[in-house]
Amino acid sequence: MTKQEFTITVYTENHIGLLVRIATMFSRRKINIESLNTSPSEAEGIHRFTIVIHETEEVVRKLARQIEKQVEVLKAYYNNNEEIVWQELALYKVPTDEIAEKVKVERLLREYGARAVVIRKDYTIFETSGHREETDRLVEVLAPYGLIEFVRSARVAIIKQSKGFHEKLKEFEQAEPGEELVENEYLDKQDEVFSM
Amino acid sequence: MSTTAQIKTTTGPQPQVISSAKGDELTGSQAVLEACIAEGVTTIFGYPGGAIMPIYDALYDYNDKLKHILVRHEQGGIHAAQGYARASDNVGVVFATSGPGATNLVTGLADAMIDSTPVVAITGQVFAHLLGTDAFQETDVVNITTPVTKWNYQVTDATEIPAVLAKAFYIARSGRPGPVLIDITKNAQVQKFRYEGYTPCNHVRSYRPKPIVRKEYIEEAARLINAAEKPFVVFGQGVILGKAEKEFKTFIEKAGIPAAWTILGLSALPTDHPLNVGMLGMHGNYGPNVMTNECDVLIAVGMRFDDRVTGRLDKYAKQAKVIHLDIDPSEIDKNVKATVGVWGDCKETLPMLTKLVEAKVYPQWVEKFRACDAEENKEVIFEELHPSTEKMTMGEVMRILNELTGGDAVIVTDVGQHQMVACRYAKFNQSKSNITSGGLGTMGFGLPAAIGAKFGAPDRTVIAIIGDGGMQMTIQELGTIMQTGVDVKILILNNEFLGMVRQWQQLFNDRRYSFVDIVSPDFVMVAKGYGIAGNKVTDRSGLKAALQAMLDHKGSYLLEVMVGKENNVFPMVPQGCSVSEVRLK
Numbered sequence: 072m073t074k075q076e077f078t079i080t081v082y083t084e085n086h087i088g089l090l091v092r093i094a095t096m097f098s099r100r101k102i103n104i105e106s107l108n109t110s111p112s113e114a115e116g117i118h119r120f121t122i123v124i125h126e127t128e129e130v131v132r133k134l135a136r137q138i139e140k141q142v143e144v145l146k147a148y149y150n151n152n153e154e155i156v157w158q159e160l161a162l163y164k165v166p167t168d169e170i171a172e173k174v175k176v177e178r179l180l181r182e183y184g185a186r187a188v189v190i191r192k193d194y195t196i197f198e199t200s201g202h203r204e205e206t207d208r209l210v211e212v213l214a215p216y217g218l219i220e221f222v223r224s225a226r227v228a229i230i231k232q233s234k235g236f237h238e239k240l241k242e243f244e245q246a247e248p249g250e251e252l253v254e255n256e257y258l259d260k261q262d263e264v265f266s267m
Numbered sequence: 268m269s270t271t272a273q274i275k276t277t278t279g280p281q282p283q284v285i286s287s288a289k290g291d292e293l294t295g296s297q298a299v300l301e302a303c304i305a306e307g308v309t310t311i312f313g314y315p316g317g318a319i320m321p322i323y324d325a326l327y328d329y330n331d332k333l334k335h336i337l338v339r340h341e342q343g344g345i346h347a348a349q350g351y352a353r354a355s356d357n358v359g360v361v362f363a364t365s366g367p368g369a370t371n372l373v374t375g376l377a378d379a380m381i382d383s384t385p386v387v388a389i390t391g392q393v394f395a396h397l398l399g400t401d402a403f404q405e406t407d408v409v410n411i412t413t414p415v416t417k418w419n420y421q422v423t424d425a426t427e428i429p430a431v432l433a434k435a436f437y438i439a440r441s442g443r444p445g446p447v448l449i450d451i452t453k454n455a456q457v458q459k460f461r462y463e464g465y466t467p468c469n470h471v472r473s474y475r476p477k478p479i480v481r482k483e484y485i486e487e488a489a490r491l492i493n494a495a496e497k498p499f500v501v502f503g504q505g506v507i508l509g510k511a512e513k514e515f516k517t518f519i520e521k522a523g524i525p526a527a528w529t530i531l532g533l534s535a536l537p538t539d540h541p542l543n544v545g546m547l548g549m550h551g552n553y554g555p556n557v558m559t560n561e562c563d564v565l566i567a568v569g570m571r572f573d574d575r576v577t578g579r580l581d582k583y584a585k586q587a588k589v590i591h592l593d594i595d596p597s598e599i600d601k602n603v604k605a606t607v608g609v610w611g612d613c614k615e616t617l618p619m620l621t622k623l624v625e626a627k628v629y630p631q632w633v634e635k636f637r638a639c640d641a642e643e644n645k646e647v648i649f650e651e652l653h654p655s656t657e658k659m660t661m662g663e664v665m666r667i668l669n670e671l672t673g674g675d676a677v678i679v680t681d682v683g684q685h686q687m688v689a690c691r692y693a694k695f696n697q698s699k700s701n702i703t704s705g706g707l708g709t710m711g712f713g714l715p716a717a718i719g720a721k722f723g724a725p726d727r728t729v730i731a732i733i734g735d736g737g738m739q740m741t742i743q744e745l746g747t748i749m750q751t752g753v754d755v756k757i758l759i760l761n762n763e764f765l766g767m768v769r770q771w772q773q774l775f776n777d778r779r780y781s782f783v784d785i786v787s788p789d790f791v792m793v794a795k796g797y798g799i800a801g802n803k804v805t806d807r808s809g810l811k812a813a814l815q816a817m818l819d820h821k822g823s824y825l826l827e828v829m830v831g832k833e834n835n836v837f838p839m840v841p842q843g844c845s846v847s848e849v850r851l852k
Contacts, residue, residue: 083473084472084473087421088409088410088413088419088420088421091410091413092413095414099414131598132600133601135598136597136601137597139596139597140595140596140597142417142471142473142474143418143473143474144416144473145473189815202528235387239474243472243473243481244472246470247468
């Protein structure tokens with residue numbers, strides 16, 4: 072099995088210490104986390120981790136189950152890049168005089184979907200969102216003009232097939248889960264990764 | 268000689284009667300103890316210290332309801348709690364103070380985690396306002412213990428205590444059990460709050476202790492079993508933890524399938540059951556290892572395919588269809604790919620499966636195991652149990668012990684050669700009788716775990732079988748025995764070596780015996796110093812009488828048996844080899 076990029080989406084309680092518990096799942100197996108984002112989710116009070124790693128599907132599947140086993144984790148899904156829509160946000164700080172003189176700002180904004188967030192006399196901050204290749208390209212373009220600072224956020228991703236967590240959460244809140252809470256994906260052949 | 272651990276009320280103030288009705292004002296410490304009582308805890312193992320003093324102060328008033336066993340080291344405390352849990356049906360509880368008290372628990376937590384033992388550890392912590400200031404005896408216990416606990420939590424406010432402890436006990440004992448650690452800051456222990464009573468927890472929304480059993484997998488599994496010609500059952504501690512011994516026995520008896528056990532599954536099925544074909548793995552029996560690679564359907568029940576069981580994975584049961592029953596979904600397909608994974612509590616899944624399987628017998632197939640037994644007997648077992656050597660063997664000690672106990676004792680072992688020999692040859696009639704550190708292999712586990720086991724099963728004979736190395740790792744717990752008067756029989760099998768490492772050095776490192784020639788004190792004299800009777804046997808002629816004297820003795824007893832220095836444990840599946848390459852010599 073070849074390694075590829077996988078995005079793991081974890082729905083959790085919002086508790087102190089959970090980040091460590093999830094992070095150790097990866098570090099224990101000497102797996103590098105390429106990007107990690109925590110945020111609220113569509114369901115109130117439920118936290119959402121979005122974690123990107125470069126691994127084989129077998130490793131990712133086992134990892135997802137180990138993560139899901141943690142007491143405060145409700146569900147962990149993993150998807151390849153075809154199964155999700157994702158974005159990363161990037162910020163670029165450049166000297167305003169350089170940019171004003173040498174680069175056509177409007178062209179930049181158009182070509183890279185960039186947006187000026189702050190324009191001051193001494194510096195200008197652009198913002199783009201997109202895939203890594205796109206944000207990387209803008210770094211290359213801006214580098215010759217004295218890129219002062221660059222930062223890129225973690226990936227945030229939406230699972231194409233997902234119908235959201237609201238219904239699932241109701242199932243979890245019941246003491247006796249109904250049949251719809253499919254816990255055993257074994258014979259489901261994983262044809263729909265998000266098996267709600 | 269022995270004194271009890273009761274508080275001496277003659278010299279100090281009288282304990283007070285604490286009212287814990289709804290609406291009463293309690294301290295956080297009192298709430299901790301109320302929770303323990305409500306959860307059915309009667310015995311607590313622990314060691315006091317600065318940051319847990321308020322809880323110990325409260326314990327003074329609860330002395331009539333909660334028996335506190337003062338151990339000599341926190342590691343001893345948690346191993347005792349583990350032994351207690353494994354010999355009884357209760358959660359083991361251990362108290363320790365912050366800092367070193369808490370870090371001394373880590374080995375036991377890791378052991379309980381990998382062996383799925385229900386333990387609740389309560390640690391004191393510095394005042395909340397001192398957290399993160401490097402205060403005296405402050406350690407980040409929650410983060411240190413995260414990878415070795417099923418769940419952990421830090422309490423900084425007393426009002427949280429009833430609900431947090433309810434959750435702790437529920438998580439520790441439900442589903443696949445495990446250790447839970449609750450760290451309580453000192454301010455929360457002394458804080459007074461309005462007690463609203465104790466409500467046990469039976470649901471945590473993000474936690475599913477048992478996966479839903481899906482009938483289609485049971486049906487699929489039954490189809491495979493019914494079509495099998497050489498089915499083979501391998502079972503582990505899941506049968507014991509699920510209290511499914513009866514269901515398991517009914518299943519194999521109806522299906523007529525030979526069954527072999529992992530080291531933690533031992534005693535779930537009586538030793539002399541006709542379908543019990545022995546032990547799996549590195550030092551397991553010849554038949555089960557070889558037949559793993561000959562069976563056509565392998566049915567794994569409540570076991571996790573540890574590497575000591577499977578040997579080389581890419582040559583493990585490749586010819587077989589694998590049915591894996593486990594309560595923990597992450598175990599299915601983790602090491603061995605299952606043809607059918609049956610997720611669920613085996614207490615539920617086994618009867619469902621039994622209903623669907625045809626009543627059968629496989630006389631020729633079972634005979635193959637017996638043929639292997641005969642060969643193993645000829646090559647290994649007979650000589651081990653009836654040695655022709657001058658020096659005694661561990662196996663013959665076990666043989667005579669079996670004769671004397673009849674298989675009714677709780678056997679607690681430490682880790683190493685004696686552990687493998689004890690598990691291979693000990694006879695068991697009933698479940699929850701074998702207590703050993705299987706997954707973590709913790710030397711020093713035996714003595715404190717035996718103390719805990721005796722408190723957990725006070726009506727049973729508890730025998731700790733320990734090597735000369737492991738005995739010296741937690742020898743201080745002889746003090747706990749002395750103070751509590753608990754009746755534990757300690758059987759030291761002394762080969763004057765760290766035997767298992769020596770065996771490997773002999774077999775794989777060209778006899779380069781590097782730092783395995785451990786020197787021991789006079790164990791009998793040490794025991795005497797603790798007021799524990801003892802004896803040492805160096806000669807075969809005195810062995811049986813000495814074992815009998817140990818068992819007959821009222822109270823704890825230490826018997827040291829000198830065995831052959833360079834005896835090896837066989838059969839053996841060398842590391843990196845397939846189970847079918849098991850060596851008889």
